[in-house]
Amino acid sequence: MSAVPIDDVAPRHLLKLTPGVPADxxxxxxxxxxxxxxxxxxxxxxxxxxxxxxxxxxxxxxxxxxxxxxxxxxxxxxxxxxxxxxxxxxxxxxxxxxxxxxxxxxxxxxxxxxxxxxxxxxxxxxxxxxxxxxIVGNAYTERAGNDLGKLNTAVEPTGTGWLLSGEKYYCTGTIFADWVAVTAVAPQVPGRHVAVVSTRHSGVQIYDDWDGFGQQLTGTGSTRFTHVPVDTLLDPAVLDVHPESAIFQLVLLAVQAGIARAVLADARLQTQARTRTFSTGTGQPSRREPQVLQVIGEISAATFAVDAIVLAATAELEAAIGQPGLSNAEQYAVCELAANRAQAAVQPLVLQAATQLFDGLGASSTSTRCNLDRHWRNARTVATHNPAMYKSRIVGDYEVNATVPRKLSAVGDLKTPKGEQ
Structure with missing residues (x-):
C-alpha cells in the first residue's frame, strides 16, 4: 500500500483551545x-x-x-x-x-x-x-457637562421609592437588555450610586448613535431617562466591596483574546485556501511558503500569550474576591493591578496580530468583501477603553513607590483653575 501524500492529509490541530488551563x-x-x-x-x-x-x-x-x-x-x-x-x-x-x-x-x-x-x-x-x-445593560458615562468625578444623573425620592432622570452615553448593551444599571447621585448621600431600571419603561429612550469605526454593533449609544422608577438602588457602601472596574476591564481583555483567536483562524483558513503566490517569494504555495508560515506562527504565539495572560489575571481576581485576609481596599488593589498588568501586555499583542494578518495574505485580503479589517478596527476600538497608556504608569508607581491604584470615579470635564481662563 502506498503512503498517502502529506498534502492530501487535513492537518490536525492539537494545540489546546485555552492554554495554561488543565483539563476540566x-x-x-x-x-x-x-x-x-x-x-x-x-x-x-x-x-x-x-x-x-x-x-x-x-x-x-x-x-x-x-x-x-x-x-x-x-x-x-x-x-x-x-x-x-x-x-x-x-x-x-x-x-x-x-x-x-x-x-x-x-x-x-x-x-x-x-x-x-x-x-x-x-x-x-x-x-x-x-x-x-x-440581561442588564450599562449607562455609566455622561458625554459632557459633568465635572470630573461628578455626575449630573440623579435619583430623587418619592413616597413609594426613587425616580431616575438624566442622560448617558457609551451605554453598551442597553439596546439589547431588559434592565440597565445607571450611575447616579442621590440627595444627602454622597458618592456614586447604581440605580437599576427597566428598559421597557416609557421614560427610557435608547439611541443607537455610536459612530466609532469598530465594535459598531454593541449598542454603545446614548440613553435618556425621564422620571423612571428605580427597581434596585445600590449605594456606595454596597459597591465598595466589589472590584467592579477590574471585572469590566477583564471583559474587554477577553474580547481582545477572542479577536486574536479570530485573526488566527482567518489567517490559517485563508492561507490553506490560497492558490496565488508572489513572484518575489520562493515559488511554493502559500501554505508551504516559509515566511508566510512564520507570520502565521507569530500570530499563533501572540494568541497563545493573550489567552494565557487574560486567564491568569482572571484567576488572580477569583482568588482575591472575598478572600478573608484582605480588606476591601487591599482586594481592590490586587484586582486592579492584575487587570492593569494584563491590559498593558495584551493590547499591543492583539493589534500587532490583526496587522500581521495582512502581511501573510497580500493585497487581495484588503478587499471590503473579505472584511478582514474588522479585526483590527474592533481591537483598536476596544483598546481605547480605560486607556492602556495609563496602566503601565499605575503599575510602575505601585512597584516602585507602593502607591495603590485609586478608586475610579466618573469621567468628566476638567474645571479651568481661576487665573487660567
Whole structure:
C-alpha cells in the first residue's frame, strides 16, 4: 500500500483551545451547551459587521440557553460556573463575534455585584431574572457637562421609592437588555450610586448613535431617562466591596483574546485556501511558503500569550474576591493591578496580530468583501477603553513607590483653575 501524500492529509490541530488551563470536565460540560450557539453566531458575524446589523436575534439565542446565568449558583437555577470558566467561555464567544461578547460587559459586572450582596431577598430576585434569560445593560458615562468625578444623573425620592432622570452615553448593551444599571447621585448621600431600571419603561429612550469605526454593533449609544422608577438602588457602601472596574476591564481583555483567536483562524483558513503566490517569494504555495508560515506562527504565539495572560489575571481576581485576609481596599488593589498588568501586555499583542494578518495574505485580503479589517478596527476600538497608556504608569508607581491604584470615579470635564481662563 502506498503512503498517502502529506498534502492530501487535513492537518490536525492539537494545540489546546485555552492554554495554561488543565483539563476540566465541568468546563467541557458547559462548553457543550454553548458551543453550538457560538457556531451559529459566528456564521454571520462578518456580514453583520459589514452591513451594520444589530445582533438582536443572536443575543436572543444566548438568552434562551441562559448564558447570562453562568455564574448564578446551581441551587438558584444557574450553572454555578467559576469565574475562570465563565471567562473561558466568554473568549470563545468573542472569537465567534467580539461585538456580542462586549455588549454583555455590564451584565457580567452586575452579576458579580449581585453575588456579593448581603441582602438575600434582593439577591434571590436578581438570580431569578438571570435564570429567566434577562440581561442588564450599562449607562455609566455622561458625554459632557459633568465635572470630573461628578455626575449630573440623579435619583430623587418619592413616597413609594426613587425616580431616575438624566442622560448617558457609551451605554453598551442597553439596546439589547431588559434592565440597565445607571450611575447616579442621590440627595444627602454622597458618592456614586447604581440605580437599576427597566428598559421597557416609557421614560427610557435608547439611541443607537455610536459612530466609532469598530465594535459598531454593541449598542454603545446614548440613553435618556425621564422620571423612571428605580427597581434596585445600590449605594456606595454596597459597591465598595466589589472590584467592579477590574471585572469590566477583564471583559474587554477577553474580547481582545477572542479577536486574536479570530485573526488566527482567518489567517490559517485563508492561507490553506490560497492558490496565488508572489513572484518575489520562493515559488511554493502559500501554505508551504516559509515566511508566510512564520507570520502565521507569530500570530499563533501572540494568541497563545493573550489567552494565557487574560486567564491568569482572571484567576488572580477569583482568588482575591472575598478572600478573608484582605480588606476591601487591599482586594481592590490586587484586582486592579492584575487587570492593569494584563491590559498593558495584551493590547499591543492583539493589534500587532490583526496587522500581521495582512502581511501573510497580500493585497487581495484588503478587499471590503473579505472584511478582514474588522479585526483590527474592533481591537483598536476596544483598546481605547480605560486607556492602556495609563496602566503601565499605575503599575510602575505601585512597584516602585507602593502607591495603590485609586478608586475610579466618573469621567468628566476638567474645571479651568481661576487665573487660567
Amino acid at each position: 470536565d465541568r468546563y467541557d460540560e458547559l462548553a457543550g451547551i454553548f458551543r453550538p450557539v457560538f457556531a451559529r453566531i459566528a456564521e454571520g458575524a462578518a456580514e453583520r459587521d459589514a452591513d451594520r446589523i444589530l445582533p438582536i436575534e443572536q443575543v436572543g439565542w444566548l438568552n434562551q440557553v441562559r448564558f447570562g446565568a453562568l455564574r448564578v449558583p446551581r441551587e438558584a437555577g444557574g450553572f454555578g460556573a467559576s469565574l475562570v470558566d465563565s471567562f473561558r467561555l466568554l473568549i470563545e464567544l468573542a472569537e465567534a463575534d467580539s461585538q456580542i461578547a462586549q455588549l454583555l460587559r455590564s451584565h457580567i459586572g452586575f452579576v458579580e455585584s449581585v453575588l456579593l450582596l448581603e441582602d438575600e431577598a434582593v439577591k434571590a430576585r436578581w438570580f431569578a431574572r438571570f435564570v429567566a434569560g434577562q
